[in-house]
Amino acid sequence: MPQFLLPEPMRAALNLAKAAGDAGEVPVGAVVVKDGVIIAEGHNRPRESRDPTAHAEIVAIRAAAAKLGNERLDGCDLYVTLEPCAMCAGAIAHARIARLYYGADDPKGGAVVHGPRVLSQPTIHHRPDIYDGIGAGEAADLLRTFFAARR
Amino acid sequence: MPQFLLPEPMRAALNLAKAAGDAGEVPVGAVVVKDGVIIAEGHNRPRESRDPTAHAEIVAIRAAAAKLGNERLDGCDLYVTLEPCAMCAGAIAHARIARLYYGADDPKGGAVVHGPRVLSQPTIHHRPDIYDGIGAGEAADLLRTFFAARR
Numbered sequence: 001m002p003q004f005l006l007p008e009p010m011r012a013a014l015n016l017a018k019a020a021g022d023a024g025e026v027p028v029g030a031v032v033v034k035d036g037v038i039i040a041e042g043h044n045r046p047r048e049s050r051d052p053t054a055h056a057e058i059v060a061i062r063a064a065a066a067k068l069g070n071e072r073l074d075g076c077d078l079y080v081t082l083e084p085c086a087m088c089a090g091a092i093a094h095a096r097i098a099r100l101y102y103g104a105d106d107p108k109g110g111a112v113v114h115g116p117r118v119l120s121q122p123t124i125h126h127r128p129d130i131y132d133g134i135g136a137g138e139a140a141d142l143l144r145t146f147f148a149a150r151r
Numbered sequence: 152m153p154q155f156l157l158p159e160p161m162r163a164a165l166n167l168a169k170a171a172g173d174a175g176e177v178p179v180g181a182v183v184v185k186d187g188v189i190i191a192e193g194h195n196r197p198r199e200s201r202d203p204t205a206h207a208e209i210v211a212i213r214a215a216a217a218k219l220g221n222e223r224l225d226g227c228d229l230y231v232t233l234e235p236c237a238m239c240a241g242a243i244a245h246a247r248i249a250r251l252y253y254g255a256d257d258p259k260g261g262a263v264v265h266g267p268r269v270l271s272q273p274t275i276h277h278r279p280d281i282y283d284g285i286g287a288g289e290a291a292d293l294l295r296t297f298f299a300a301r302r
Binding site for chain 2: 049071108109
């Protein structure tokens, strides 16, 4: 099989997703990139953190804002292995993320191209550029394997 | 003028909103109630915290989950002075909040009865009972005064 190359930040997000799954959390990972450098990362960990808001995107965004000392991540990009939910899509808008790259679609919980389509609402105060499908196969495989092992 | 009485948790949320405004943050407050007792509170503080996710509801939900040692706030109610945004509505669903009481409507940023209507989507995994308008006048006055002073 050919080796498909992925942008390095999505590779890092997939590695974080795998780490989440190994820790018993739903395998989703995210990184924040500024000027081509990963400045913050996160994986899904609501159980470990006992925090219902601890999705990969929220963890990474909070870490990036703390690192930059600014609630606005102007010019930063977010890479996440799964289509963000409503909570995370809202956080992405609040953080003023410039570009959102996500892997697998999430017809059930996703809120970018599914359900409430948070970032496409006329009332949204900031809309990042959105790129989907990058690393989608690998991201979906991680989730499928995780849930199959728990059935 | 007659004195209109408010449920005590909404009175507490309004006091938190006022404290936020006094600190230069958009005046929104929230409390989490379990078995009739306030177990956690929060006010809007993204600037102070340098955290774009630090809305009143998120701060209160995270504090409640930390206090209970559980990512799910089963049987807990959330009182917030303003209609939650998409991020906060998503967090309310993730936290399994039983009843949501909010004050003023937010046609611009609200995501309960406006915009993406996150909690009304067929894909939503948990839908709290929702009560609106409680303390709405006072909540809206705080916001109006805050923004008027900044124009």
